[in-house]
Amino acid sequence: MAQAKKIVLYLLIVFVLYTIITSPKRAADLVQIGFEGISSAAQGVGQFMTQLIS
Secondary structure, three states, X not given: XXXXXXXXXXXXXXXXXXXXXXXXXXXXXXXXXXXHHHHHHHHHHHHHXXXXXX
8 A cells, every 4th residue: 555655646746747847837827826725725714713712
């Protein structure tokens, strides 16, 4: 099972590198979308915690 996880991880890394090399603009757009999602989630958690305290 550990061997399968290692293979999947290597394939994921190769796919990410291939995407960055062949289409850097698209890869940058995807990273930006990901960070915007993380930011929105953090803001939502912050608002939830604020409402719990209030």
